[in-house]
Amino acid sequence: MNLPVNFFLHDKSGIMLVNVVHVDEGKQDAALDVLRKTVQYVADTIPGFRWSRLYRSTDGKTVINHALWRNEEDFKSIFSDQEFLDRYNGLKETGTWEFHLYTLSDVFLPAQAEGTETTETAASL
Template sequence: MTRIAKDRPVITVVNVFTVEPQNQQRLLNLLIRATTAVIRFMPGYVSANFHQSLDGRSVVNYAQWRSQEDIETMMQHPDVQELFSKVKEIATMAPQMYKVVFTDEVFQRPGTISLPLPQVGSA
């Protein structure tokens, strides 16, 4: 499971792929196959998470790597270059590298009361 924490020494890559709805599943298949067969075995790989938009027009990959150098090495690998060629036939991609600066989540600890979340648009 991916752990997101400010104190975790990882670089996060968020890659937004824009795709026509009829190609969304094909894109996901390409990305997941490459991740499970090749990318996960590369030095510095920590995790990958794929999200598909409900309208079918995008896929987001939230990936974690040990270092920027590991990411750059992965991007130059021949198998990854081949993947990018296939992806570019059906989608555009916009990868960016990030570091985590803040996280927040609601917990319900044993013996505590959960407060209802405010409705969107309410004060």
């Protein structure tokens, strides 16, 4: 999928998921494996899922799933999908986690970015 460079910057619609996994010592790769398999399943089967990025901390203590959903109802629907739950619950073997849902408030860009202001509010996007 080829997306414009500013796709992630200016998509003000939807609900943003930030899921932080606090991994047990030496379990960062295992947590990433669980999330990769779970997110791939979601991407292939669940309506309303838009994209996800997985991050690993440089200190080995956390993993983040940063994802965009069409709306909160679509996101919540995953918790009634048994295949999703079976995959996601694999995180229990790697640590603890918490997630929160967000809406876009502001976007900050460097002053030299072509054709942009340095700050944009969600209302102005």
